[in-house]
Amino acid sequence: MQRLSLTPDLDFSRLVYGMWRLGDDSDTSAAHVEAKIQACLDQGITTFDQADIYGGYQAETLLGAALKANPGLRHRMEIVTKCDIIAPMGRYASATVKHYDTSRAHIEKSVETSLREMAIDTIDLLLIHRPDPLMDHHETGAVLDDLVKSGKVRAVGVSNFRPWDWELLQSAMSARLATNQIEISLTEISPFTNGDLAFHQRLGTHLMAWSPLGGGALMSDQGKLGSVLDEIAAGQGVDRAAVAVAFLLAHPAGLIPVLGTNNLERIGRISEAMTVKMDRETWYRLYEAALGKEVP
Missing domain, CATH: 3.20.20.100 (NADP-dependent oxidoreductase domain)
Incomplete structure (x- = not known):
């Protein structure tokens, strides 16, 4: 890895x-x-x-x-x-x-x-x-x-x-x-716009990202974001969690997601996020779904 x-x-x-x-x-x-x-x-x-x-x-x-x-x-x-x-x-x-x-x-x-x-x-x-x-x-x-x-x-x-x-x-x-360990995920995207991520990226600090699955909310989301996650996941043979984590991994700041589960099967699949292909348009599809609107 x-x-x-x-x-x-x-x-x-x-x-x-x-x-x-x-x-x-x-x-x-x-x-x-x-x-x-x-x-x-x-x-x-x-x-x-x-x-x-x-x-x-x-x-x-x-x-x-x-x-x-x-x-x-x-x-x-x-x-x-x-x-x-x-x-x-x-x-x-x-x-x-x-x-x-x-x-x-x-x-x-x-x-x-x-x-x-x-x-x-x-x-x-x-x-x-x-x-x-x-x-x-x-x-x-x-x-x-x-x-x-x-x-x-x-x-x-x-x-x-x-x-x-x-x-x-x-x-x-x-x-x-x-490092600074902060909450950042598709349900908590404010660090992308409030200056936190830019501040640490300028310093070259790798942020640790806690709750990258939004405390589990992303796994049960039934709205637009959940639909986009499912579509991407199905296309790459992984689950929603892998796609949501790959969204963070794709950022050039070098984010370090922190994932917690007690289920041994799910623990064994954590690294699947590393296999997800996340091009710019795919990233922005997820970002738009998280925002609830297209970018300006």
Whole structure:
């Protein structure tokens, strides 16, 4: 599978397996989690996306159980995780309100917890999960730099940041922010027009695209967009998901879709998106259907 370079010493597979639903499966055993990982590795998908909050702060633990059972898997994977969201559940059940914490103390504690829960020595990519209105960019930038220097984290980035949030944090750092993980799909096309995608394309930053299937909405769409997806999919012998992901892959910015499912059969078909032929007119047919009107 094609790979993209986020930093001089960190490459990702072009498709990423998202583990946000790991704790929702009826089978959360280490063996079943390992089966999902292996199904990805068999396709060349080596990058796995986590966050401390996923599964009510349990998804990292589930991944860790699989890695403890088969330590050899770790050397074939790149692991992404995120921090700064505190929700009143799990380890933060005593919190009185959902909030963000980008303080040095919280980020350092989160990293130590993630390393322990996932049974790993280094996080390949740490992301600040959400922009924090109370972020002291000097403090946050300094701790991210220190984590990279310590070797506990290979690279750092952000998630759901707008260009001005990115620039503020980057201004206080010596390390280069490696990526921004944002929502982008045929049901969330605003990054194509609001400047987010253009901003990162100018910087040469490969964006990670979360919810590339619109949270599943694209798979059940009964309107014009669903019809166009079905027509293209039928013509190329794939399903809607492959076409929707190929739409993102075709963009010259080098987007990195993050796909999550607990179904082993669907996991085994994730890489079919790489086979879809997406010429300019096909891309614009999908874009027009997503817009609900022809382009100006």
